[in-house]
């Protein structure tokens with residue numbers, strides 16, 4: 001499951017919308033728990049793009065990583081590679097496969113999107129051999145602010161009555177049958 005913070009999704013969609021053709025960048029991903037990743041922020045670097053191609057400037061990425069280290073930040077959280085296919089469908093091209101295989105991290109999350117707002121995600125682990133998990137579940141992480149959460153909690157407690165299921169004996173065993 002891949003979640004993205006609302007502000008990161010707004011940034012992604014806006015970068016994609018503002019580019020005439022393709023555009024790509026990196027981003028910060030945290031492994032919240034096994035199988036659950038959270039995209040927290042994303043960045044772009046100087047790049048040359050066409051309608052059907054985007055080339056990451058590895059020197060610019062190197063400078064960005066160096067700046068992160070100087071600022072006391074951990075560059076190992078930079079585990080997202082994202083790009084837009086502009087007005088084409090989302091899929092993993094041979095070029096994309098090559099870009100992904102070129103990362104020498106433990107693992108990377110890759111995301112491809114387009115003008116239509118379609119999104120595909122995949123997670124690649126690189127050791128001991130490259131393995132790919134095609135992860136299609138992608139969702140904006142929406143959390144209620146504390147005040148709203150408190151008021152909704154009171155409303156649910158006041159209005160929603162949960163009726164405990166009653167066990168029914170079947171062949172001497174207690175089973176739960178839903179009310180009909």
Ligand SMILES: [Zn+2]
Nearest residue numbers: 085093096112
């Ligand atoms: Zn691509």
